[in-house]
Amino acid sequence: MSLVAPVGIFFGRLANFINSELYGTVSSAPWSVIFIKIDNLSRHPSQLYEAFLEGLILFLILIYFFNKGYLKKPGLISGLFLIFYSLFRFFVEFFRVPDEQIGYLLLNLTMGQIISLVFASIGITLFYLKNENK
Numbered sequence: 001m002s003l004v005a006p007v008g009i010f011f012g013r014l015a016n017f018i019n020s021e022l023y024g025t026v027s028s029a030p031w032s033v034i035f036i037k038i039d040n041l042s043r044h045p046s047q048l049y050e051a052f053l054e055g056l057i058l059f060l061i062l063i064y065f066f067n068k069g070y071l072k073k074p075g076l077i078s079g080l081f082l083i084f085y086s087l088f089r090f091f092v093e094f095f096r097v098p099d100e101q102i103g104y105l106l107l108n109l110t111m112g113q114i115i116s117l118v119f120a121s122i123g124i125t126l127f128y129l130k131n132e133n134k
Contacts, residue, residue, distance in 0.1 A: 007059060009050070009058070010051045010054075010055025010059070013048070013050045013051035014047070017045060017047035020035040023035050023043050023047070024046035024096050025096065025097055026042065027042055027044045029044065032044060044095040046092055046096040049092045050089070053092060054085055054088045054089060054092075058081070074130065075126050075127075075129070075130035076131060079127030085119070085123075086117070087116070089113075090113050090120070093113045093116070096110075
């Protein structure tokens with residue numbers, strides 16, 4: 001797993017914000033944004049939340065573990081990436097409008113949240129298997 005992935009995520013989410021894509025739920029928060037291409041309602045800038053968490057914060061977390069020597073065992077950084085990315089994505093999905101054609105699914109979760117749970121499980125398994133003392 002490249003440490004560059006969070007940088008790509010960061011700029012991708014900024015592009016989503018500029019293009020009024022993947023916008024957030026209606027909000028009265030003082031930092032809410034009006035996407036005039038969508039409607040005239042104040043909404044969470046969920047793209048910026050994702051850019052901050054999945055881009056900047058995830059990059060810093062991975063750099064920390066990289067400096068701790070976690071690249072010496074293949075798969076550890078990949079497992080950490082899957083775990084943290086999934087946790088951040090699961091959280092941000094609460095502030096984002098679900099895909100129109102899908103909506104809410106099992107236990108009132110979005111498709112993004114369900115996929116995040118799957119990938120977090122894979123990340124935890126990968127991290128556990130690769131971090132075993134052999």
